Amino acid sequence: MDSEALRKYSALHPKPAGLTLQYGTAGFRTKAEQLDHIVFRMGLLAILRSKTVTATIGIMVTASHNPEEDNGVKLVDPLGEMLHPSWEEYATQLANAEEQELQKVITEICQKAAVNLHKDASVFIGRDTRPSSEKLSQSVIDGIQVLGGQYHDYGLVTTPQLHYMVCCQNTQGQYGKATLEGYYEKLSKAFMELIKQSHCSGECQRHLKIDCANGIGALKLSEMKPYFPQEVLIHIYNDGTKEKLNHLCGADFVKVHQKPPRGLDMKPNERCCSFDGDADRIVYYYKDTAGHFHLIDGDKIATLISIFLKELLAKVKQNFKMAVVQTAYANGNSTRYLQETLKVPVHCVKTGVKHLHHKAQEFDVGVYFEANGHGTVLFSKAAETKIRQLVKEEKDNEKREAAKMLENMIDLINQTVGDAVSDMLVIEAILALKGLTVQQWDALYADLPNRLLKVQVADRRVIDTTDAERRALTPPGLQEKIDALVKKYKLSRAFVRPSGTEDVVRIYAEADTQENADALAHEVSLAVFHLAGGKGAPPQP
Numbered sequence: 001m002d003s004e005a006l007r008k009y010s011a012l013h014p015k016p017a018g019l020t021l022q023y024g025t026a027g028f029r030t031k032a033e034q035l036d037h038i039v040f041r042m043g044l045l046a047i048l049r050s051k052t053v054t055a056t057i058g059i060m061v062t063a064s065h066n067p068e069e070d071n072g073v074k075l076v077d078p079l080g081e082m083l084h085p086s087w088e089e090y091a092t093q094l095a096n097a098e099e100q101e102l103q104k105v106i107t108e109i110c111q112k113a114a115v116n117l118h119k120d121a122s123v124f125i126g127r128d129t130r131p132s133s134e135k136l137s138q139s140v141i142d143g144i145q146v147l148g149g150q151y152h153d154y155g156l157v158t159t160p161q162l163h164y165m166v167c168c169q170n171t172q173g174q175y176g177k178a179t180l181e182g183y184y185e186k187l188s189k190a191f192m193e194l195i196k197q198s199h200c201s202g203e204c205q206r207h208l209k210i211d212c213a214n215g216i217g218a219l220k221l222s223e224m225k226p227y228f229p230q231e232v233l234i235h236i237y238n239d240g241t242k243e244k245l246n247h248l249c250g251a252d253f254v255k256v257h258q259k260p261p262r263g264l265d266m267k268p269n270e271r272c273c274s275f276d277g278d279a280d281r282i283v284y285y286y287k288d289t290a291g292h293f294h295l296i297d298g299d300k301i302a303t304l305i306s307i308f309l310k311e312l313l314a315k316v317k318q319n320f321k322m323a324v325v326q327t328a329y330a331n332g333n334s335t336r337y338l339q340e341t342l343k344v345p346v347h348c349v350k351t352g353v354k355h356l357h358h359k360a361q362e363f364d365v366g367v368y369f370e371a372n373g374h375g376t377v378l379f380s381k382a383a384e385t386k387i388r389q390l391v392k393e394e395k396d397n398e399k400r401e402a403a404k405m406l407e408n409m410i411d412l413i414n415q416t417v418g419d420a421v422s423d424m425l426v427i428e429a430i431l432a433l434k435g436l437t438v439q440q441w442d443a444l445y446a447d448l449p450n451r452l453l454k455v456q457v458a459d460r461r462v463i464d465t466t467d468a469e470r471r472a473l474t475p476p477g478l479q480e481k482i483d484a485l486v487k488k489y490k491l492s493r494a495f496v497r498p499s500g501t502e503d504v505v506r507i508y509a510e511a512d513t514q515e516n517a518d519a520l521a522h523e524v525s526l527a528v529f530h531l532a533g534g535k536g537a538p539p540q541p
Contacts, residue, residue, distance in 0.1 A: 001117060001147065003103055009146045010102055013040035013139055023091035024500050025082070025352045027074025029063050032132035039073045039136045041094045043123070043143020044106065046075055049087060050121035050149065052113050053078055057121075058166040060159050061137045062128040065213070065252035065276040068245040071132045073140070076124075080167030080175075080416025082354050087113070121149035124169065124178075126162035128216045128278050129240055154180075158216050158279035160419030167416045180223065188227035190411035191425045195229070197405065198432040206432060207233045209272040210424070211261040213250030214240040217279035217420060224421065232428065237264040251276040251283045251373050251420070259293055260285065271431075271438045275420040281373040282420040284427065286438045294442050298369035299326070299334035301427060304441055305377060306344050306367050308430045309409070313365065315402035316390060320364035320383050327351045328470045328495050329371045332510055337445040348468040351497065353418070374418035379410050405433075448491060450510035451521035457505055458533040460498035469497045481527045489516045494524045505532060 015037040021028050028038050042059060050057045058076030066072070075083040075091070083091070090109045097105040110117065123144050127133040137153065144151045154165060161183055168178035176186045212218035218239035225234065238249045238261060246253065249261035251274040260266050261274055266287045273284045284296040306324055313320050323345040324338050330348075338344045349355040353374060360366025364383035369375025379387075387410065390403035412429065414422040431441065457463075464474045472479045478496070486492050494509040505528050509521035518541075525539040 001103070001106065005146050006103060006106075009040070009142050010037075010099060013037045013142065015097075015099060020096045021092070022501075023083075023088045023095065025354060026064060027060075027072050027083075028091075028095060029066060029070060029072035032069060032071040032130065032136070035071050035073065035132075035136055036139050038095050040139045040143040041097075041102075042073050042075065042091065043140040043145075044147055045087075045091055045094050045109075045143075046123045046140075047121045047144055047147040047149040048090075048106070048109055048113070048115050049075065049077075049083075050123060051117060051119040052115050054119060056124055056166055056169045058124045058126070058162050059137075059140050060126050060128075060162045060278075061133045061140065062126075062159055062216075062278040063130070064159070064278045064280065065246055065250055068130055068247070071130055071136060073136070076163050076166045078166065078170040080163035081357065082417075085354070117147075121147070123149055123151045124162060124165050125151055125153045126157040126159070126165075127155065128159075128245075129156060129219065130245060156216060156219060158220050158419070158421065160280050160414050160417050160422065161220065163416040164414055164419075180220075184224045184227045187412055187422055187425060188224070190408040191429055192229050193408045194405060194412065194429040195231075195432050197401075198429075199435070206231055206428065207235065207271070208424075208428065209235045209237060209264060209266070209270060211238045211249050211254070211264050211272070211274040212236055212240070212279075213253075213261075213275055213277045214238045214243050214245045214247065215250070215275070215277040215279065217275035220279065221421065237261075246277045250274055251281040254285060255283050255295065255297060255372055258295055260287070269437070269439060273424060273427075276373075279420040280418045282423050282427075283373040284438065284441075286442070288439070294439075296438070296442055297331075298371045298373045298375055299331050299447075300441065300444065301373065301423065302326070302367050302369035302375060303334055303337060303342075303444055304430055305426060306338060306342060307444075308434065309365055309367070309377070309406075310342060310344060312402045312406050312409075316387070316399055316406065318383075318386055318390075320386075322365040323347055323360075323363045323367070325349060325356045325359045325366060325368040327356065327370060328468055328497075329508055331371065331447045331450065332491065332493060333445045333448050341445075348470070350469050352500070357417075369418075373420075373423075376415060376418050376423070377409070377413045378415050384410055448510040448512070449514040449517040450508065451514075451517045453507040453509075453521045453525050453539070454499070454504040455507065455525050455528045455532075455539060456535040457503055457528070458535055460503045460505060462532050463496060463498045463505055463528075465495075465497050470495045472496055475531050478527060478531045481531065482524055485520060485523045485527070489520050492516065492520055494520055496524065496528055503535075 055078035063072035356368040394400040490512040492511040
């Protein structure tokens with residue numbers, strides 16, 4: 001390691017005094033002007049990680065659904081998955097090290113993680129459309145070059161596209177070609193093969209309005225348009241030419257505010273969807289003839305995909321284990337529908353994509369979505385091999401056709417991470433194949449009314465949870481209080497959990513009516529305020 005070069009370059013990317021940041025599920029995120037030293041150091045870390053696993057590592061510069069003035073950076077592990085938890089700690093140590101300690105911290109990481117500095121290293125870089133992203137990815141490159149690594153800068157890509165490239169590269173092309181064309185070709189070919197089977201003559205045009213959050217999704221969808229079949233007509237809104245990224249639009253805005261984004265005119269019963277700022281989340285919605293807005297969130301997306309996959313799995317008659325993985329935020333009626341009507345096992349895990357992804361890997365077919373619209377489907381190696389074998393060798397027509405559809409689903413789904421473009425094509429294919437309208441999809445079950453609140457506390461660590469964050473262990477008396485409040489309402493449940501990023505406690509409540517859900521959420525928030533050290537004035541109803 002060239003300590004002179006490290007000192008020289010590090011001085012060009014100085015750390016602001018007193019700033020400490022934590023690497024979380026979303027990597028590092030903060031105001032763009034505070035990130036320069038962080039991204040430089042993540043360039044260093046990516047090289048160390050690459051040398052440890054002898055594989056290409058990804059670095060994505062994005063702050064997803066945050067406001068345009070923010071930015072962030074996250075690392076992508078060799079198979080396109082999120083950075084290994086033990087390395088999240090190294091990331092935090094390296095980011096917060098004072099200038100004069102940098103070399104010492106790097107040496108410590110090398111010892112703890114058994115990094116062989118003589119190995120080759122390579123990094124793929126991507127960035128979103130924020131004004132600050134280009135300069136920040138230049139700082140990443142500085143970090144990579146100090147430690148003598150190779151890099152390929154993909155420039156503007158969606159977050160899931162970068163995950164895809166990293167996976168392709170490290171599977172020696174087995175997962176696909178590590179180029180944008182490779183991504184577009186793989187997805188569009190699988191999509192066209194699937195919709196060929198829909199009982200729709202040439203007259204069956206499918207219109208879809210897409211809000212791209214004024215972000216990278218608009219650019220990449222435009223590039224992909226020529227790959228789509230004629231019958232799919234996508235109309236792009238909020239393409240970033242006029243308005244600010246994520247401002248009053250995007251999947252997060254639509255989900256939180258339960259209303260359509262700015263800049264998209266909805267006619268009754270038109271199918272619409274929104275991506276988030278880096279195109280790794282998607283939600284659907286429509287307006288009925290009475291003008292009421294209907295949101296179709298990640299829970300309903302998981303349900304639609306599960307119905308379709310379950311039918312196909314039944315036809316191929318293999319003993320594949322399928323399950324849906326949710327968090328405590330999933331609507332209670334979605335869980336009931338999956339378990340009782342569909343008879344699909346449902347598992348609940350802690351909030352955070354890495355927990356869902358990890359659990360979904362335990363099954364032959366693992367479907368996971370967060371209510372916010374981030375999710376995907378994972379197929380085990382064994383299931384994928386068997387399905388591809390059936391396509392080639394199965395004599396029975398029905399079985400072979402079902403296997404062929406499953407094979408196309410495997411190719412259409414981005415198994416590395418939630419991907420708005422890929423998930424959108426999966427949904428569009430299923431709706432076409434099953435001949436479902438957006439209203440029929442919505443009518444599978446009715447969501448239980450719910451309410452999300454947050455309470456500011458002096459220290460969020462006073463709350464400790466168990467049972468996938470559904471029960472509070474501390475402070476004493478809080479869970480008993482919640483249990484007593486829940487008993488007052490029908491079809492109700494409530495839970496509290498500390499935020500991962502700030503000193504607030506998040507509260508979720510659902511009940512048979514909106515009035516009851518609101519009342520329960522408020523009563524639980526008062527209990528949190530009084531028992532967990534609330535700050536400021538008590539919550540008002």
